[in-house]
Amino acid sequence: MAAFLERALATIAICWRLERRDGIALGFTTHDRDLTRAGLVYRAAPGMLPSAISISDGLRADALDIKGALTGDAITAGDLAAGRWDGAAVFVFMIDWEAPEGEQFPIARGELGEVSIKAEAFEAELRGPAARLDLPVAEQTSPECRARLGDKRCRVDLAGRTRLTRIVAVTGPDMVEVAEGGAGNAYGGGRLRWLGGANSGLESPVLRSDGALLTLHEPPAHAPAAGDLVEIVEGCDKQLATCSGRFGNVLNFRGEPHLPGIDLLTRYPGA
Structure with a gap:
């Protein structure tokens, strides 16, 4: 357990790092001012909050919903509609806002699932690693090849x-x-x-x-x-x-x- 979680006076900030498939990374925090950690600025984003977080130690696929307001220079409706955030890697954690470069307490990690836009806000589902357990165990037979050209099963050099x-x-x-x-x-x-x-x-x-x-x-x-x-x-x-x-x-x-x-x-x- 991180030491800052045991204090009588809480100085906790929830942060999440989003990294798109093209390498662009953004950081957000529930704190009332921007925080910098490992060279990335975690921006105070009003209205951007995760849903209630439930973590289990079983094999059930945990899910977390993230809601936020669309901002012109961060996450835009155009980028969401274009699919730039589909499959983006997400890491949610807690830190001490008085010492943002200090220890952290991880909460969840995974990738963004379905993203929907409602009015001037968006909603996205975070799919954790356990969600892969819902995939079929065995492939179905097919007359066509099921590999993707150039992948580790196909082995064609692209x-x-x-x-x-x-x-x-x-x-x-x-x-x-x-x-x-x-x-x-x-x-x-x-x-x-x-x-x-x-x-x-x-x-x-x-x-x-x-x-x-x-x-x-x-x-x-x-x-x-x-x-x-x-x-x-x-x-x-x-x-x-x-x-x-x-x-x-x-x-x-x-x-x-x-x-x-x-x-x-x-x-x-x-x-």
Whole structure:
């Protein structure tokens, strides 16, 4: 137990650190003035409070709701709608506001779940590490590969299949043309990561490609512009023929293309 929690006169401040997937970190505190800890300023955010905190020592998935007012220079409605805070890492802890660089008492950690916006405020759920226990233990069979191209199960090296390029034209709400593309549908099923422009830090899944012309699954959060720097990564249609012929990686194929499905019962004359 931290020593500052045992004092007769409490000097406790609740702090939480939020770190987005693009590396941007913000700090907030329930104290009435800003606090600095480990080089990060924890800003006094009126109206930003966690819900009642309940911690258990079992395997039940603990959850914590965080509510706060939208501030123009910190967490904005536009960033929330664009998904910049989806999956952000969160660490909630208590410190002594008289000695913010001193010891801390951890409360909860995890990542932001569903974020909703109501009027001029937002609500977000914090999912702790125990929430992973709710995931399926075993995978279901599928004719298509269940691995993601380049992950530890697929093992395809993406170093030569990743390219930095720029947007040269915006041909539609969900269509962009890049300076350097690939042959055919090389980037279909891949991803485009925005490194510049209004969408910087976001990712857009690529539906299909035709050379340098990319069709995205959905329009990006903000309108792109010619000259925006992007990173594009090749994709895979998860078919066995593609895995064998294009990547030469059939030994790591994570699917069962030859396993009979439930339609086997209807495969007889007169069905």
